[in-house]
Amino acid sequence: MAAIIASRYAVEYPNITKELCGQTVSWLQQQRTEAVAKFAEQGFPTLHDEDWRYTNVSAIEKKLFTSALKIPTSQIDRNWLKSYQLKDAWSVVLIDGHFSSELSELGGLPEKVFVKSMANALETHPELLENYVNKAVNDNEHGFIAFNTAWFTDGLFVHVGAKQCLAKPIQVLHIVTQQDVLIATRTVIVLEQMAEAKIIETFVGMDGAYLSSTVSEVFVGQNADLTLYKTQFESEKAYHFSGSYVKQEQDARFTHHNYAFGGLLARSDIHTDLGQASECELNGLYLGIKRQHIDSHTRINHLKPHGISRELYKGVLDDRAKGVFQARVIVAEDAQKTDSQMNNRNLLLSSDAEADSKPQLEIYADDVKCGHGVTVGQLDDKSIFYLQSRCVDEETARNILTFAFANEMVDKIKIKELHDIVLEQVLSRFPQEGVNKEWL
């Protein structure tokens, strides 16, 4: 008897296999076969999955997006692209899930560093990649992972050799130009010991509905330092999933900044496993307007002693938007002396907006210091009054305070160019009356 197929996508799968990268890599073919079987059985997550209880992705199943075809680079409006592309950075441009060498800018990379498209890396370094693909996360996590393993068309492989310190950031631009398509890419980032890098993942869509899904597997070697920025400006009808799954070795540092502004339904997973004395810092800002649904899911897994984690997510929700924050800190029995702090602050601007927050502590070691805090509320009346008493009208006062609330997270960006792009996006989403750019 044939198994019940939980997803229509699984039925379509045989038609697209020839488009996928890594056809000759046997271990990958094996993984893809298993992943498709797994996905056919479970489909996309449902509200019954505890990690998805606030996020309903059934629309993706209903829409049945089709795979994106490669389009010629000449169709891309370069000026539009430039408004997102950093000048002082190495950049990798993926158009509709396919690497574009013309638009990418990878000149002058140091010797022990290579940055390649996933398709290319699978041809040149299949054995090396076998150590990393599906090693930081596996298909059992949830349907999107199995989906990604089976469907990914291209992506990125970054390998930074030991003791290499990158002078410029690397920016990966995930550009979507077509409508009603599905895009799946896979990224592998490896920092060998004592390496240091800053990587920016930018998600931009032109218009219309599509599904963009990216899985990043990140390996931060001993005493290495990685800062990952994610700026998500998908189109307002888009479905977006991206997951970063991180493994930190001893003394490794990992910093993640998550700016989630776009998409009709956007979900991000940031999961990190901390080794001994490693540190992680997760920051996030989600802005929801209209009918947006933005879900941030984080998991910090303290496996070894002396780890430190800090997490701060802020949300501003207007109109009918819904913000979801789900975060879990797990402290294993071994992980004594762990120090963990998690915070989530939500600002609701409209009576139709909704904030759901689920911060969790799961602790099996006794000598730890862990805490979390959540607030949901509106602007402080006293602060508004204070500004009014200084001749600022109420509306402006509200704008200033809302902006200041969000700007705390924007100010954490250390790369000036990126800071300005993100700031521009924040300002474009909320009334800026009274928010004088000269101050910033």
Add this chain to the structure above:
Amino acid sequence: MSASAQEINNLINQEYKQGFVTELETDTFPPGLDESVIHRLSKIKNEPEFMLEYRLKAFRHWQTMKSPEWAFVNFSPIDYQSISYYSAPKRKEDGPKSLDEIDPQVLEAYKKLGIPLDEQERLAGIAVDAVFDSVSVATTFKGKLKDAGVIFCPISEALREHPELIKEYLGSVVPHTDNYFAALNAAVFTDGSFVYIPKGVRCPMELSTYFRINAANTGQFERTLIIADEGSHVSYLEGCTAPMRDENQLHAAVVELIAMKDAVIKYSTVQNWYPGDKNGLGGIYNFVTKRADCRGDNSKVSWTQVETGSAITWKYPSCILTGDNAIGEFYSVALTNNYQQADTGTKMIHIGKNTSSTIVSKGISAGKAQNTYRGLVKVLKSAENARNYTQCDSLLVGDKCGAHTFPYIEVKQPSAQIEHEATTSKISEDQLFFCQQRGLSAEDAVSMIVNGFCKEVFKELPMEFAVEAQALLGLSLEGSVG
């Protein structure tokens, strides 16, 4: 061995004090559950027809349900057919009319537990309903309460004498379809307490129920219903113990509180069911559904619980804040030691305007225990200016235990102010050192620090209970430090 080490050793080996068994002749149903058992149960209790129908409806629904698995607890599946659903001390034809007719063995048992059933003794200011296995054996101060207009009686008696109240309110807060254990309870509940406080009455004394499981292989399914009519006030206490046995026993209770306009209900629990032995053998499975409906404007319900017993505790005393300006409070101390598991917390559902809720939860985990706080704060769109403050602290004693915090916060109203804070830590070496340096033993120092940690909750308990709770806490922690 020094004298103090000897003392500590004695304390460690101290047994669960309430673990004795009372030998009695009983009426007990053979194990098993089907519709005929429910018919028999209903007949023995002499219940009105509508009650039997309600039970059967619940039973049929229960059969379609699956045992929930989401909680953070581990236990082997329960065989519901191996449990006896009714056990009561054998009684004379008409049942006891006065204390003199109660089985002296039962009286003796309660005396041993320190619960006086004669109205003269120590706890003279408290009216007690004593539930022994499946039946209520005695209720004190009935007369005095009747003078005030308060109805305080076993629920089986209320079913016969006040069917109109039962019909209106039973299952109106926790419907029989609510969850697996609530459905089971609705089908087979045997006894419990019923309280009705009429309009404008301030109940003249504290009411309390003492639950005792005695018989083996039985489950206790009690049902408590408290209705506080407009402007009334009541404080209710609940205590429970059970004998030590190697097999697990099931306790699945349902408690419903209804607070009308301006009414205040204060519900305190000191839960000390048998927790199982040091190796995690035996103990009570305490799967309880407790919920309060603050129906009227300005009503207030306050839950205070001290959970030290049970092999597994699974309970979430909740408040539905329907009326405007309603207040819900939840104060909890949950202590787990050895192999105990607790998954407990609360739900605060804000519906009315200007509703406010406070949650203070203190979890202490020692030995190999797992202690989980799980709570929901939900603010609906209608709940303008809702306010919640949540504080969950966990204390870890020993490196083999776990403490977990799983709050759920759902807000659909921008004028709501929600604050949640949680911390997890162990008793700091500095604090211990400070106490020891001032001449306290390690054991005393820990006990003192823990008591300080729980003080916020204990101060909510009525005085007699606060004393008991502090002593219990000391007792349950023994052997985990030193």
